[in-house]
Amino acid sequence: MSVANEIERDIVEYLHAHLGVDADEITDDATLNDLGLDSLGVLAIGDILWTKYGISFDDERIAGVRTMADFKNFIALKQSQRLTTERAV
Numbered sequence: 001m002s003v004a005n006e007i008e009r010d011i012v013e014y015l016h017a018h019l020g021v022d023a024d025e026i027t028d029d030a031t032l033n034d035l036g037l038d039s040l041g042v043l044a045i046g047d048i049l050w051t052k053y054g055i056s057f058d059d060e061r062i063a064g065v066r067t068m069a070d071f072k073n074f075i076a077l078k079q080s081q082r083l084t085t086e087r088a089v
Contacts, residue, residue: 007053007075014045028069035068055079 015021046057
């Protein structure tokens, strides 16, 4: 399983466990608000991603994330930046 798939699985598990959202409700077009995810929920997911994958949400671009597709793209960008930094060291 790729890291991107693991991250998506972790997000789906969080949404189901904490907000009661079923996996079939989580589409790329679903807004975070539609899923019941507020800023504290985003921070909780950010904590999971930092702890498990070293991906930080310390970027102001997180404020522009509105849909699950935006969220996935943001995470992919942060993961790519982290890998690029690791390779440069």
